[in-house]
Amino acid sequence: MKYNRVEAARRIRKRRKELGLTSAEVANKIGRANHYYGDIERGTCGMSIDTLIELTEILEISSDYILFGKRTGNEISNAARACRILRQWDERKQERAVDLMKYYLELDK
Numbered sequence: 001m002k003y004n005r006v007e008a009a010r011r012i013r014k015r016r017k018e019l020g021l022t023s024a025e026v027a028n029k030i031g032r033a034n035h036y037y038g039d040i041e042r043g044t045c046g047m048s049i050d051t052l053i054e055l056t057e058i059l060e061i062s063s064d065y066i067l068f069g070k071r072t073g074n075e076i077s078n079a080a081r082a083c084r085i086l087r088q089w090d091e092r093k094q095e096r097a098v099d100l101m102k103y104y105l106e107l108d109k
Contacts, residue, residue, distance in 0.1 A: 005043045026055075
């Protein structure tokens, strides 16, 4: 396995687009300047471990996939993604969403 910065950039950009995010939104979410994140997506510069970790969380993919293109099965679970979505809302909306999930899960029993 060998790290290829340009290929990693391609995977990051592809996943960002799949999630419907702009590069400015991702840069903001990871707390980095737009031009720095743009350089990462173009493969013209590397990234710190901290930035890599933040990208794995925002883009919901593993570091192995970003760095080497390998799917490991360790990608973020649906439960973790649901938690991330819920955190964006106030407590009242979170409770309503959890109640809805419980209701639909009970239907499958």
